[in-house]
Amino acid sequence: MSNKQSFLQKAVAYDLLSSYYKYSNPHLHDYYYHKHLKSLEKATQPMRYEQRNAVAPSYVRILHAAPKAPAIDVYVNEMRILKNFVYKGNSGYLSLPPGMYQIDIYPTGQTTSTILSRKVALESGKSFTVAAAGANDSLKMLTLEDYPYVPQNEAKVRFIHLSYDTPSVDIAVKDGDVVFANLPFRKVSEYLNLYPMKVDFEVRTAGTKDVALSLPNTDFQADTSSTIYIIGLNQDQPALETLTLTP
Missing domain, CATH: 2.60.40.1120 (Carboxypeptidase-like, regulatory domain)
Structure with missing residues (x-):
């Protein structure tokens, strides 16, 4: 995926989150709408890369x-x-x-x-x-x-599908819109920057409302990058679950 496509995908996700919180939490609505605009701006600008220390481990x-x-x-x-x-x-x-x-x-x-x-x-x-x-x-x-850097006072998360008997999935806000669509086995979502808070996520069978796994009260701490792995089995034991790793 190109950098432009990545920022466009994030812009769509932030727009969905902004709409989700429009009436229930005006502060988060404004926060995600600002992120939406920033992502759109970055999608139209050339990327600048930091030089890395050649001797860093x-x-x-x-x-x-x-x-x-x-x-x-x-x-x-x-x-x-x-x-x-x-x-x-x-x-x-x-x-x-x-x-x-x-x-x-x-x-x-x-x-x-x-x-x-x-x-x-x-x-x-x-x-x-x-x-x-x-x-x-x-x-x-x-x-x-892995990309451990997080903007100050923010959090970020991505999902990785590692359950081999589970079909492609959508990652969605509970009873709400899809944040990451059609994530197949062994594939990785983009990172999504979040305001530090708890979120109710759902893992759904792609393209449907069928919930394969509920992730209630998923806590995202400030200055923390999280990767949520979907592991286990959909039709057998050990059961489908998630494993969250942070740097």
């Missing part, structure tokens, strides 16, 4: 999001960094020099045959989540770039 965390996969051991450049790592486990960020790394995942206690194996490029000054996701016969290792 990289940050990477490992997430076990495969509900039917066994406990695993994780090796980075043939060095074990995680042992007996189970479903829903996350390592927290590890600081590494930027460069190319070999990540190998084995069943716990074994080193003969990997479950997953791939090279991952970690760039200077950037943060990444490496997630194992999918059914046992089609596991994938996903490298997801």
Whole structure:
């Protein structure tokens, strides 16, 4: 997605939120309408990029999001960094020099045959989540770039669909409009900046009002970037749920 498309998508989402709060909360209505106008402005302007410090470290965390996969051991450049790592486990960020790394995942206690194996490029000054996701016969290792920066006194959130037996979903405000539409398995939404508060979200089957998962009282703290992972199974156990990670 281009930067222009990204800002246009955000402008639509902020417009929906502004309309949602028009009568119930004039302050939030004005806040999101201002964000809507800012996003439209940015969509028509060239992006400016900050230069990153070439010697800044990289940050990477490992997430076990495969509900039917066994406990695993994780090796980075043939060095074990995680042992007996189970479903829903996350390592927290590890600081590494930027460069190319070999990540190998084995069943716990074994080193003969990997479950997953791939090279991952970690760039200077950037943060990444490496997630194992999918059914046992089609596991994938996903490298997801995280963006921890948040404008002062704001919050932001994105959603990542990692439930392999759940069809594409819409993320919506409860009983309200869709914020992120048609998010399929293994795909990532844009970030949405929010006023720090609690929001009732719903995960719906895409294009319908059918609620697959309710997320009541989702709390967004100031100066915090949140990623909400949709994990688990829609038709089996463990059940469909969310896992929220913040830097």
